[in-house]
Amino acid sequence: xxxxxxxxxxxxxxxxxxAVNKDLLAxxxxxxxxxxxxxxxxxxxxxxxDVLTGMIQAIQxxxxxxxxxxxxMQDALRTAVTxxxxxxxxxxTKVEATSEDVRSLRDALADLGARLERMDAKITDLKNQIQxxxxxxxxxxAQSPAGPPGSIGSTAAPGQGAASxxxxxxxxxxxxxxxxxxxxxxxxxxxxxxYQQYLTYFPNTEYAPTAQYYLGEIAYQQGDYxxxxxxxxxxxxxxxxxPRTKDAAxxxxxxxxxxxxxxxxxxxxxxxIQKYPGSEQAHxxxxxxxxxxxxxxxxxxxxxxx
Numbered sequence: 001x002x003x004x005x006x007x008x009x010x011x012x013x014x015x016x017x018x019a020v021n022k023d024l025l026a027x028x029x030x031x032x033x034x035x036x037x038x039x040x041x042x043x044x045x046x047x048x049x050d051v052l053t054g055m056i057q058a059i060q061x062x063x064x065x066x067x068x069x070x071x072x073m074q075d076a077l078r079t080a081v082t083x084x085x086x087x088x089x090x091x092x093t094k095v096e097a098t099s100e101d102v103r104s105l106r107d108a109l110a111d112l113g114a115r116l117e118r119m120d121a122k123i124t125d126l127k128n129q130i131q132x133x134x135x136x137x138x139x140x141x142a143q144s145p146a147g148p149p150g151s152i153g154s155t156a157a158p159g160q161g162a163a164s165x166x167x168x169x170x171x172x173x174x175x176x177x178x179x180x181x182x183x184x185x186x187x188x189x190x191x192x193x194x195y196q197q198y199l200t201y202f203p204n205t206e207y208a209p210t211a212q213y214y215l216g217e218i219a220y221q222q223g224d225y226x227x228x229x230x231x232x233x234x235x236x237x238x239x240x241x242x243p244r245t246k247d248a249a250x251x252x253x254x255x256x257x258x259x260x261x262x263x264x265x266x267x268x269x270x271x272x273i274q275k276y277p278g279s280e281q282a283h284x285x286x287x288x289x290x291x292x293x294x295x296x297x298x299x300x301x302x303x304x305x306x
Contacts, residue, residue, distance in 0.1 A: 166201035176207050179214070188218050209239035213248055220251060225259035228252075246272065246281040253285060257294040265294070 166175075179194030195211045202208060216231030232255065235248035249272045256265035269285040276282050288294055 166197075170197075170201065172198065172202040172205050172207070175201070176211060179211065183214060183218065188222070192218055209235055209242040209244040212238070213244045213251075216248065216251060216255075220255055220258075223258075225255045228255040229259065246276050246279060249275075250281045250285055250288075254288060254294070257288070262295055 175194055175198045179191045179198060182188070182194060183191035192215060195215050198211045199208060199215075212231060212235045216228045216235065219225070219228035219231055229252055232248040232252035235242070236245055236252070239245060249268065253265045253269040253272065256262070256268055266289065269289055272285045273282045
């Protein structure tokens with residue numbers, strides 16, 4: 001009985017062992033097949049990696065080549081720009097030299113203008129001396145036809161020199177210079193006297209219109225608008241073609257407005273704009289017409305119906 005059991009047990013064990021060996025063989029074959037597949041995949045991956053590495057190396061080579069080309073182009077461009085800017089730099093140097101020449105020429109012209117002014121004053125003084133020599137002063141006690149300098153309106157008209165000429169030692173250049181210096185330093189009373197003397201003795205010189213204009217300017221700054229209007233009128237009437245005439249017309253318009261004569265002021269400023277269109281004084285007159293401090297009711301900005 002035991003032998004039978006042992007036989008059955010041996011047969012069972014053998015059957016089990018055979019089944020296990022069969023499964024192991026199947027598993028081994030499956031693993032071998034899987035390993036072969038992995039090797040093929042590894043080979044394919046290595047092949048693709050080699051291709052990718054070659055592409056990367058080619059790209060790197062192209063990049064280095066491109067970088068070399070860009071560097072060469074930058075050097076060429078830098079050289080071209082430097083060569084192109086060389087004439088400009090030379091031009092800048094020439095412009096600076098030309099500017100210096102222009103400044104020197106301007107200084108020379110200013111010096112020449114000053115010399116011409118002094119020459120004009122000397123010629124005027126010489127004319128006055130000749131006039132004194134030709135018309136000696138009246139005897140003591142005789143009444144001089146030209147009264148002493150008084151108000152602005154008492155100056156001699158153009159074309160009329162002072163009968164007795166200027167006092168000895170009085171020159172046109174020095175008298176005008178003294179008057180201008182006194183005006184700028186605030187000694188306006190003395191400046192007014194000197195300008196009046198200048199107009200009395202030298203009414204036909206180059207600076208006579210300016211002297212008359214400065215009389216009006218001083219009166220305007222002092223708030224004596226009526227006297228300023230008369231002075232500016234004198235510039236416009238006696239020296240109609242002088243550059244100071246436009247300034248006098250503009251200042252007369254302001255003086256009229258300040259004096260409360262706004263209708264006349266508007267007429268004066270509009271006449272200036274119409275007579276000298278595009279001039280600096282015309283632009284200033286246009287701005288004055290729009291100034292509400294001069295024309296509170298904006299009368300200057302509205303045209304009256306014809």
